Amino acid sequence: MFGRRRKKSEKPEGASDEFETEQDASDESAGDAADETSAARVKLPPAPRPDGPWDLDEVTDPETGRVNLGGIYVPGVEGMELRVEVAGDAIVAATIVLQDSAVQLQAFAAPKREGLWDEVREEIGSGITKQGGVVDEVEGALGWELRAQVPVQLPDGKNGVQVVRFVGVDGKRWFLRGVISGQGAVQPEAAGLLEQIFRDTVVVRGDQPMAPRDPITLKLPDDAQMVPEGVQQETVEEGSRFAGGLDKLQRGPEITEVR
Known part of the structure; x- marks a missing residue:
């Protein structure tokens, strides 16, 4: 769990030097243990993916039932x-909207023998x-995930959370990130279809050299037409590319006012 650190309680009056020394040693040991735990979470090999998402080499016909976006094939749902x-x-990203929920999909290049998701979550x-x-x-349902309440400004200027x-x-030299919003985030048990879309997505990493964390570029389907008002413009800032897209999805009942 990520959150603000709890403030340390003040030392009781009359505490002995011996108590303070033992406490300091305990805090130091706890800090070392936390550092070791954090270090153990990075540079791990990718975990098995028996239920997807899939690499292009793992599917026979990726276009069957999917929309070809170049870097990813996205399942089509009525x-x-x-x-x-x-x-x-x-x-750089595709967003699938289903009624009052949505999932944003974005694929990135990754090292061949190391996964990125543990480090990215941090x-x-x-x-x-x-x-x-x-x-x-x-x-x-999709493994380790983050469930977040993100501060936002509501249309009326008040502060809220999303x-x-x-x-x-x-995956195989790639990493697929999803951002689920709407009722699929508020009530995760109702996000089964969005989760299935994520699982059934096919990633096309390609053979071209790419630096780890570089986004895998997408393209419009061959029969698609660009509609300017329907294209979400996003500025990808250095250092925050994995946390993008929060303010680009339709805001619905997942946003509440903070009083």
């Missing part, structure tokens, strides 16, 4: 709305807590 998000001239959690938000790390879920899976 009633869904598909949006793309751009950074400069490149399409980065996202730290970034949100610095903004005054709250993040819980839980094991959900509930989102960050999910991720490490």
Whole structure:
């Protein structure tokens, strides 16, 4: 769980030097243990993916039932709305909207023998807590994920929070991140279809050299037409590319006012 550190209680009056020395040693040991735990979470090999998402080499016909976006093949579901998000001239993310929920998909290059998701969770959690938000790390239907309450400004200018879920899976030299918003974040048990879309997505890493964490560029389907008002413009800032997209999804009942 990520959150503000609890303030240390003041030392009781009359505490002995012996007590203070033992306490300091205990705090130091706890800090060392936390550092060791954090270090153990990075540079781990990708975990097995028996239920997806899939690499292009793992599926026979990726276009069957999926929309070809170049870097990823997204499952098509009846009633869904598909949006793309751009950074400069490149399409870097796709968002699937289903009624009052949505999932944003973005694929990144990754090292061949190391996963990114454990390290990325730490980065996202730290970034949100610095903004005054709250993040819980839980094991959900898609593995370890972050369930966050992110501070936002409501249309009327008041402060509120948006509930989102960050999910991720490490693949073969790629990493797929999903951001679930709407009722699928507020009530995770109702997000089964969004989670299935994430699982059934196919990632096309390609053979070209790419630095770890570089976004895998997407493209519009061959028969698609660009609709300017339907394209979400996103500025990808250095150091925050994994936490993007929070303010680009439709805000619905997942946002509440903070009084």
